[in-house]
Amino acid sequence: MNLSLVDIAYAQAAAAPKGPSIFETLALPAAFLAIMYFMIIRPQQKRAKDHSEMVTALKVGDEVVTSGGIVGRIRSVADSFVTIESLNSTLKVMKANVIGQTKVPEKSASK
Numbered sequence: 001m002n003l004s005l006v007d008i009a010y011a012q013a014a015a016a017p018k019g020p021s022i023f024e025t026l027a028l029p030a031a032f033l034a035i036m037y038f039m040i041i042r043p044q045q046k047r048a049k050d051h052s053e054m055v056t057a058l059k060v061g062d063e064v065v066t067s068g069g070i071v072g073r074i075r076s077v078a079d080s081f082v083t084i085e086s087l088n089s090t091l092k093v094m095k096a097n098v099i100g101q102t103k104v105p106e107k108s109a110s111k
Helices: 002-011 022-056
Strands: 063-066 071-077 081-086 089-094 098-101
Touching (some): 063 081
Antiparallel strands (some): 071 081, 081 089
């Protein structure tokens, strides 16, 4: 008789808990991907677009800085190269290596 009570107790035991739903399983990775997109990928795409626009807008006379740290004034612009004059030397560099334009400070007339 005791043996049958044990069998009944096992039969009445609580069912195993259900696992998390598919939404709960995918919520954390989806949130991680969204954060990664807005914190890393999107700003990088914006910087690349801004650099591309700056490179296409280069013209003769602009003062620029190259990725190697050379500062000079553009003397000629070709399809993918620019010629930069820095001090007494002339350098031919790829447009992609121009990382920025230098701002020439304006002299104030109030002196």
